[in-house]
Amino acid sequence: MGQDHIRYDILAQDALRGVIRKVLTEVAATGRLPGDHHFFITFLTGAAGVRISQHLKSKYPEQMTIVIQHQFWDLKITESQFEIGLSFSDVPEKLVIPFNAIRGFYDPSVNFELEFDVPLADDEELPSSEITAYPAPAEGGEEPTAAAKDGEEKKPGSVVSLDAFRKKQ
16 A cells, blocks of 8 residues: 555544534534534643643643533634633633644534544643633523533533443444
8 A cells, every 4th residue: 555645634634623613613603502412522731722721731631521511601713723611610711722632522412423633742741821710701690611520420511531422342
């Protein structure tokens, strides 16, 4: 077999990241998710361009899964990344996540899943910018989404491993 000079693998992953970008763009435009859709997005916390608070970075030093469901705010999409406001243990946080830092995307309402080859950083620490927490807007008295570390009791909006949703082979 010949050498792949075109790098179809990279092109395919970029195209699939475009699916996530398109879906999030539509959600940002309407301010809500359609129907029963909700998303689990796993990303590398040490990837270049990821900006999360130091508290979250120390709690999730390699990767983290966020849940976008009922309560989020300030969702902004660009060609290369998205920004979102979520709450973790009742502390509002702003996250900036480049699409190329995403390892997994899952919508359990329709059993749709994407996985990406994003290598974990070696033992060296990748530079990432910190974002401090900011107050969540009070729209309709709703509380922002809560998230919990893997292994903790699962509550609505909990951070969970995507392995829990994968079909056993």
